[in-house]
Every structure is written in structure tokens, then in C-alpha cells.
Amino acid sequence: MNLRHSAVPYVLFIGLLFGSSLVVSRFSVGQFDPRVYTSLRLAIAAGLHLAAYLFIGSRAWPRSLYLWKHAAVLGIIGTAIPMTSVILGLQYQSSGVTSLLLTLNPAITVVLAEIFLQDENLTRMKVVGVLIAFLGAGLLLLRGETGLASFAQADWRGYAWTGLGILSSAVGGVYAKRFLGEADGFDVASVRMFSAAIAINLIVIFTVGYDLSRVVNSGYVALAYATFSTFFGFIISFRIIQRFGATVSSQTSYIIPIVAATCGALFLGEIVTWPMVAGMAVIFLGLALLNWKGGAERLRGFYGIRRYPG
Numbered sequence: 001m002n003l004r005h006s007a008v009p010y011v012l013f014i015g016l017l018f019g020s021s022l023v024v025s026r027f028s029v030g031q032f033d034p035r036v037y038t039s040l041r042l043a044i045a046a047g048l049h050l051a052a053y054l055f056i057g058s059r060a061w062p063r064s065l066y067l068w069k070h071a072a073v074l075g076i077i078g079t080a081i082p083m084t085s086v087i088l089g090l091q092y093q094s095s096g097v098t099s100l101l102l103t104l105n106p107a108i109t110v111v112l113a114e115i116f117l118q119d120e121n122l123t124r125m126k127v128v129g130v131l132i133a134f135l136g137a138g139l140l141l142l143r144g145e146t147g148l149a150s151f152a153q154a155d156w157r158g159y160a161w162t163g164l165g166i167l168s169s170a171v172g173g174v175y176a177k178r179f180l181g182e183a184d185g186f187d188v189a190s191v192r193m194f195s196a197a198i199a200i201n202l203i204v205i206f207t208v209g210y211d212l213s214r215v216v217n218s219g220y221v222a223l224a225y226a227t228f229s230t231f232f233g234f235i236i237s238f239r240i241i242q243r244f245g246a247t248v249s250s251q252t253s254y255i256i257p258i259v260a261a262t263c264g265a266l267f268l269g270e271i272v273t274w275p276m277v278a279g280m281a282v283i284f285l286g287l288a289l290l291n292w293k294g295g296a297e298r299l300r301g302f303y304g305i306r307r308y309p310g
Contacts, residue, residue: 015255078172092158094147133286
């Protein structure tokens, strides 16, 4: 990884926050219905964004109808669907396997950008990087890796839910670049969080309801940690982009799976197999080629306002 030394602590810290929040989320699905867990997490995060506007004098409430319209759509396709899908997938596979699959997001985004955006060109190096990244994911799929002792054979629902989350997040990134590339990052993040929270909570109200009978204190602590770590992680991540650039920020993709796999094995008894390690190495090679010679800098819009869905 080609990192400026001063950025290393920030990248490691963000990787730790996002990776550990994914592990905490998998712990939480043992107590929460995944939809309820996601709805509460989004509601708390939306409350934090609202508090920022109320108590930070320099932050003015966004009044642009254009921003509200497109950021609200982004909240559905780029936050609500990906986050819910990933949490649902954690019922069937480990946080380590899930985090590895999530690293495919930049590769899928590059392909979608070539199709839908005129200013993003799919270079030969990017094509090779995309193919290699998918080869690494294919290794996990062919082996049927779950990372869980309780699932000797992979359950297709785990891959399907995670795949939906990855695709929806990538579509959200392209949508954001096309319609919100020049908008204020915090305003976009706030409006998308408001719309995502409203959408998921309405679904919960009219479907499963808020059954918290299985939740104990550890579950509430886990919910709080995942929400706060993600909220502050995104703020710090945006600052990294502003100070060091999108290429440096994208290097968290290498840290998150390592943190998730390690913490999952230590605290949740998840399994790390040699095929998982091999798949991780191949995916990392693909990501490295995608980032070759500042490739990620040309995707600044994606990394600037895209959210890691774990």
C-alpha cells in the first residue's frame, strides 16, 4: 500500500472502526431481528445528524430541494438497502467472509461508472483489477466458505443478501457521483440518513414490529457501538479524503477484512480457513491494480460520500 506516513494512523483507525462494527453487527443478529437492528441503528444515526445541525452553529440546515430529492433517493439505494441486506446476510456467514465480499464494491462501481458516467474510463489496468478481484470472490463461492462452524455448507442466502448490498451500494455511488458530485458531503450524508431511517422504520412498523424481548444489555451496548463507530468513522473518513485524497482513503478496504476476520475469530468463534486467506490475497491484488497510479483519485465522488454498509 502506497500510504503517506502521516495518514497511516487514520487509515488504521477507520479500518478498526468499520471492521469491528461489522463483527458487532453479527453479534447483534443473535438478539435482534436484522430489520429491527438496522432501523434502530439508522434512527440513532439520523438523530446524531440532526443534533449536529441543532448544536453546531456553523452548520446550516440544507434547503436545496434538488439536494433533498436526490439525497433521499440515495438514502434508499445507497444506505437502507445495502445496510439491511448485509445485516441479513450475517445470519448465514461470518463477518470475515462478509467483509471480504464487501471489498468488491470498488470493482463493481468501476464497471457501473463505465456504463453510466461519461467522465470515468475503464482502463486496461482497471479491467485486470476487476477480473482479479472477482476471481478472489469466486474462490470463496466455489469453496462454499461461510466462516461459521454451524454452517458446514454455504447457505446461498448469505451470498445473495451480501451481493444485493454490494450492488445497491455501488449503484448508489454512481448515482451520487452523477447527481450530487458537487454537493456538501455532510448535507448529503445527513439527508440520505434521514430518508434511510424513515424508510426502514416504516417497513418494520408495518411488518415485524419492534420485538426486543430477546435483547439483553450486551445487545444494546453492541447497537450503540456499531451506530456511534460508524457515524464518527464516516466523519473521519471524509476528513481523510479532504486532507490526503481518495486513494489514501480507499486503503481502508485492505484493513477492514483483516480486522473483521481477526475479531470475529477471537470474540465470536468464527473460522478463518486457508481458502479464505487465499481469496483475500487475490481480492487485495485486484484492489491494488484498481488503485494503481492514482486510479482511485478519479473516483473521488464515490469514496467521498459512499458509505460502508456494515
